Amino acid sequence: MSAGHLVIESLTVKFPVQGKGTLTAVDDVSLALAPGEILGLVGESGCGKSTLARAVVGLERPAQGRILLDGDDLTQLKGSRRRQLRRRVQLVFQDPESSLSPRLTIGQTLQEPLQIMGMSDRVARAARAAELLEMVGLPSHFASRSPGALSGGQRQRVGIARALASEPDVLVCDEPVSALDVSVRAQIMNVLLDLRADLGVGCLFIAHDLGLVHQACDRIAVMYLGSIVEIGPSDALYRAPEHPYSTALLSAVPVADPDLERSRSRVILTGEVASPIDLPSGCRFRTRCPIGQQRCADDAPSLRPAGAGSAACHFPGQMRVELAQQTATG
Numbered sequence: 001m002s003a004g005h006l007v008i009e010s011l012t013v014k015f016p017v018q019g020k021g022t023l024t025a026v027d028d029v030s031l032a033l034a035p036g037e038i039l040g041l042v043g044e045s046g047c048g049k050s051t052l053a054r055a056v057v058g059l060e061r062p063a064q065g066r067i068l069l070d071g072d073d074l075t076q077l078k079g080s081r082r083r084q085l086r087r088r089v090q091l092v093f094q095d096p097e098s099s100l101s102p103r104l105t106i107g108q109t110l111q112e113p114l115q116i117m118g119m120s121d122r123v124a125r126a127a128r129a130a131e132l133l134e135m136v137g138l139p140s141h142f143a144s145r146s147p148g149a150l151s152g153g154q155r156q157r158v159g160i161a162r163a164l165a166s167e168p169d170v171l172v173c174d175e176p177v178s179a180l181d182v183s184v185r186a187q188i189m190n191v192l193l194d195l196r197a198d199l200g201v202g203c204l205f206i207a208h209d210l211g212l213v214h215q216a217c218d219r220i221a222v223m224y225l226g227s228i229v230e231i232g233p234s235d236a237l238y239r240a241p242e243h244p245y246s247t248a249l250l251s252a253v254p255v256a257d258p259d260l261e262r263s264r265s266r267v268i269l270t271g272e273v274a275s276p277i278d279l280p281s282g283c284r285f286r287t288r289c290p291i292g293q294q295r296c297a298d299d300a301p302s303l304r305p306a307g308a309g310s311a312a313c314h315f316p317g318q319m320r321v322e323l324a325q326q327t328a329t330g
């Protein structure tokens with residue numbers, strides 16, 4: 001039985017930049033997704049989340065590294081075996097508006113991948129399309145509608161249904177809810193949680209909304225300038241971030257309790273984000289780090305066990321402790 005164990009090993013993706021050399025969008029990233037696990041990936045714009053996602057589904061060719069699905073390296077496979085295995089890791093796009101063809105009905109959109117997979121019987125395809133709609137909580141009569149007649153949340157459900165057509169083990173969701181209203185985000189998240197419960201589908205879930213990621217994901221990975229700076233169980237990372245960058249990200253998340261909100265200190269990051277074309281020596285966060293020291297310029301920290309997870313910092317937890325002291329002294 002296949003299980004859907006996805007291992008990303010030392011993945012590096014580079015882009016040539018005219019006249020400027022090479023941009024390293026993803027730099028030596030290693031991540032593992034257990035079967036059925038929902039792993040959140042967060043980090044600010046341009047840190048390489050989409051590039052990582054695209055590399056995982058085969059849309060970007062890595063300069064280095066392996067992507068293993070149940071032990072098979074997806075980057076090395078050829079021909080029909082490649083197609084067969086690639087189907088088991090599917091991308092869900094951010095913007096269902098532009099990823100669904102307005103010329104096709106929802107049913108046609110869902111039947112397209114089925115046809116490509118060799119399901120030639122029209123009746124069987126229609127039945128399967130209806131089933132896919134049901135899996136994402138939409139009535140089967142939506143098959144006859146055009147994307148324009150659907151709400152944003154409904155369109156994203158169709159986007160997920162389309163990704164499910166090939167019976168994947170893993171969905172790579174690149175900000176699937178960012179374009180949606182806050183009220184709809186949790187509903188889509190619940191669809192993913194249901195799919196995990198019913199089908200065992202795992203998910204690499206890319207998002208900006210840390211509150212949502214915290215509630216729905218088993219673990220969270222924090223990315224900065226192409227590399228993972230912290231990874232750990234959602235609750236632990238949310239409550240007690242080890243890396244100063246995670247601490248800063250979390251300090252910007254609004255808290256529902258107004259008293260708590262008033263008493264919290266925000267970390268305001270100053271300094272420039274280093275360029276992915278010309279990465280600094282040592283720690284790449286040091287140009288903005290409030291607790292950086294000489295050692296951080298001399299010596300790049302690697303991911304090491306810290307708290308309940310791992311962090312790439314010479315002084316794990318220190319920023320959080322300083323912030324708590326600031327809050328306590330007002």
Ligand SMILES: Nc1ncnc2c1ncn2[C@@H]1O[C@H](COP(=O)(O)OP(=O)(O)OP(=O)(O)O)[C@@H](O)[C@H]1O
Binds near residue numbers: 023043046
């Ligand atoms: N095809 C490309 N050619 C050159 N540079 C690229 C290309 N795609 C991405 N980049 C660069 O790679 C880096 C990572 O981009 P990426 O889109 O992966 O970031 P992201 O984390 O998904 O950002 P966002 O949150 O805005 O979606 C950025 O510096 C970006 O400019």
Ligand SMILES: [Mg+2]
Binds near residue numbers: 049050051174
């Ligand atoms: Mg992106």
